[in-house]
Amino acid sequence: MKAIVSSVLLFACAATASAAGITAVKAAHMVDVRNGTLIDNAVVLIDGERITAAGGNLAIPAGATIIDLGNKTLLPGLIDSHTHITGRPEDAGYGIIAKSIPRITLTGAHNALTTLRAGFTTIRDVGADGYTDIGLRDAINDGEVPGPRILASGPPLGITGGHCDDTMHAPEYKTSALGVADGVDEALKVTRRNIKYGADVIKICATGGVLSFGDDPRTSQYTLEELKAIIGDAHRLGRKAAAHAHGGDGIRLSVLAGIDSIEHGSYIDDEGIKLMKEHKTYLVPTLYLGDWLIDNAEAIKLPKPLLDKAKVVLPQARINIGKAIKAGVPIAFGTDAAVYPHGLNAREFAVLVKLGMTPAQAIRTATVNAADLLGWSDKVGSIEAGKYADLIAVDGEPLKDVRALEQVQWVMKGGAVVK
Ligand SMILES: [Zn+2]
Numbered sequence: 001m002k003a004i005v006s007s008v009l010l011f012a013c014a015a016t017a018s019a020a021g022i023t024a025v026k027a028a029h030m031v032d033v034r035n036g037t038l039i040d041n042a043v044v045l046i047d048g049e050r051i052t053a054a055g056g057n058l059a060i061p062a063g064a065t066i067i068d069l070g071n072k073t074l075l076p077g078l079i080d081s082h083t084h085i086t087g088r089p090e091d092a093g094y095g096i097i098a099k100s101i102p103r104i105t106l107t108g109a110h111n112a113l114t115t116l117r118a119g120f121t122t123i124r125d126v127g128a129d130g131y132t133d134i135g136l137r138d139a140i141n142d143g144e145v146p147g148p149r150i151l152a153s154g155p156p157l158g159i160t161g162g163h164c165d166d167t168m169h170a171p172e173y174k175t176s177a178l179g180v181a182d183g184v185d186e187a188l189k190v191t192r193r194n195i196k197y198g199a200d201v202i203k204i205c206a207t208g209g210v211l212s213f214g215d216d217p218r219t220s221q222y223t224l225e226e227l228k229a230i231i232g233d234a235h236r237l238g239r240k241a242a243a244h245a246h247g248g249d250g251i252r253l254s255v256l257a258g259i260d261s262i263e264h265g266s267y268i269d270d271e272g273i274k275l276m277k278e279h280k281t282y283l284v285p286t287l288y289l290g291d292w293l294i295d296n297a298e299a300i301k302l303p304k305p306l307l308d309k310a311k312v313v314l315p316q317a318r319i320n321i322g323k324a325i326k327a328g329v330p331i332a333f334g335t336d337a338a339v340y341p342h343g344l345n346a347r348e349f350a351v352l353v354k355l356g357m358t359p360a361q362a363i364r365t366a367t368v369n370a371a372d373l374l375g376w377s378d379k380v381g382s383i384e385a386g387k388y389a390d391l392i393a394v395d396g397e398p399l400k401d402v403r404a405l406e407q408v409q410w411v412m413k414g415g416a417v418v419k
Contacts, residue, residue, distance in 0.1 A: 022047050023415060024060040027069040027393055033076060033367040033382050036360025038399060042074050046389040049414040054383045067417070069393045069410060075363070076383050077121025077148075077390030077413065078405070079370035080345050082242075082263055082284050082334025085111050085125045085150065086132040089296065089340055092211050093303040094168055101130040108136040111342040112147025117419045118343040119408030121390035122149040122370075122380050124334075126203040126242050126263065127156040127164065130178065134198040146418060149390075151374055154194045155179035156203035156244070157187060157230060162221040163209030163244060179203075184229040187222075191233045202234040204259075206243040207250030210309045211339065217246035217313050218267055220253055227257035240375060242284070246313060248272055255281050261332060261373055266317035268324050276329045282373045284334035285321045287351040290314030292340035322355040331357075332373040333366035349402040359402040389415040 023046040030042030043058035044051055060066065086108030091099065099107075108128070115123060125133040137150035155178040158164025166175040181190035191202055206222050208215035215221070222230075227243075234241040235258065243254040246266040254262060255275045261282040265272070268283070276283060290310065297307045325331060331352070335345045352362040371381025379388055391412045396404035411419040 022052070022061055022064040023067060023389075024064045025067045025069065025074065025391060025412070026060075027074045028071045030054070030056075030074040030383060031363065031398060033360075033363055036358070036364070036399065038073070044074065044383055044389070044391060046415045049388055051383060051385055051387050051389050053385050072393040072395060072409060073398060073404075074383065074391055074393050075398065075405075076367050076381055076387075077392055077411070078119050078346070078366045079122040079124075079333065079374065079381060080115070080120045080335050080337065080366070081124045081261070081282075081332045081370045081373055082286055082336055083115070083123045083125050083342070083345075084127055084336070084338035085115065085123060085136060085342070086128045087338030089293075089300045089338070092300060092339065093306055095301070096129070097168065101132060104129050105132045105135055108132055109139070109145045109147070111338075112136060112140060112145065112150075114343040115337070115345065116146060116148045116413065117408075117411060118345055119392040119405065119411055120148055120345050121392070121411065121413045122151075122374070122376070124151045124201060124242075124370075124374055126153050126201065126244075128152070128154065130155065131197050137200075138198070148413070149380065149388075151200040151376075152198070153201045153203035153242070154197060154199045156205050157181050157190050157194075158205035159221045161214065162205055163207070163212045163215055164205035165212075167213040167215065184226055187226050187230045188233055191230050192237070195234075195237055195239060200239065202230060202239050202241040204230055204241060204243045204254070206245040206254045206259075207247045209244060209246065210313050211306050213303075213305060217309065219247055220250035222250075222253070224253045224257060227253055227259070231258045240373075246317075251276075255279050263334065264317065264336075265321060265324065266313050268320050268329075273324050273327045273329055276324070277327065280330060282330045282332040282369070283321070283324055284332050284373075285317070285324075285352075286334050286336035286339075286348070287314075287318055287321065287355075288344075288348045289336050289339040290317070292344070296340075318351075318355065325352070325355050325357060330369065331365045332370045333362075344406075346405040346408070349405055353402050359399050362402050363398065363405075388413075
């Protein structure tokens with residue numbers, strides 16, 4: 001009897017203590033991202049960093065701190081699967097040459113706050129000079145600077161003279177980017193070195209690119225043998241791998257080698273579409289950047305050879321990716337932010353809708369789909385008990401007009417209001 005009484009008392013004390021520490025976020029509506037429906041009279045209960053309950057008309061425990069967002073609509077914090085958080089548009093081409101690693105890192109800290117305030121509470125960074133994205137990730141995790149949760153790649157792997165090498169220098173400078181690796185042995189070495197220095201994900205440049213000199217986005221750069229070695233090693237060591245790939249050959253080779261996502265995918269063809277569906281490989285289209293880059297090429301002094309490539313590749317990408325979307329290739333949201341200013345990431349949604357997605361499908365790419373690609377489905381991507389309390393609120397009706405996400409009014413990361 002005594003034992004029963006004391007356990008009842010203990011339970012009562014625990015309940016009172018936790019209600020006082022609970023935060024309740026209220027809003028007129030909440031988007032159920034899985035079903036693409038709206039829940040009215042939304043309540044999200046939060047204890048510390050995590051959500052404990054969420055739904056319509058939930059009872060709010062006595063003593064909870066209430067944040068009432070009135071007529072706004074709640075969504076889970078957005079996820080961008082393709083950023084270069086330490087870069088800026090002005091750094092494209094020759095802009096980067098005189099910029100030191102410490103200076104690049106500070107640009108990253110500035111961009112991290114801008115990205116977070118735009119409603120992107122998680123990003124996957126796929127390519128940064130030095131290990132600046134990894135340093136920034138750690139500083140954010142240590143609470144030293146504000147920013148989104150980051151999965152970081154460090155320097156991307158690429159062939160000599162390829163998209164991810166330093167292609168703007170004359171031979172006498174003898175420069176080579178940190179991630180350059182030719183042949184299976186070097187590729188394994190650099191994969192392992194990136195993991196040694198903290199890479200969460202392995203980024204590979206599988207084809208030529210737009211913002212690099214002397215290469216063709218349509219040609220493949222790594223061989224199947226090299227790709228299999230890198231991706232196999234990444235997987236064995238518990239990391240996913242992402243391939244920058246514009247051309248059809250590079251897309252096919254990467255998918256056959258077991259890649260987790262194709263970035264850009266500009267020249268995806270029928271065979272690539274078929275393979276990606278079979279292998280359930282995510283495509284991360286990065287399409288809005290084309291509008292911004294071509295409009296602002298002069299302002300950022302984009303070198304002419306790079307602008308000429310952009311004008312050919314980017315319109316073609318919309319046609320081919322439109323086909324991939326209609327065919328049902330799995331899509332995860334990504335922007336390539338750095339090619340255009342950080343904070344404008346949500347402009348990608350309207351392009352996805354233009355290419356045939358419903359707003360609900362477009363929102364899913366930046367929530368449940370991106371969380372799945374990142375391997376973080378247990379942490380982020382939906383407003384559900386057990387997940388981080390990463391929430392945003394917008395005016396308007398995002399399920400009718402996805403551009404509502406371009407004006408995020410309120411942001412919470414891990415239970416702390418950041419905007
Ligand atoms: Zn990129």
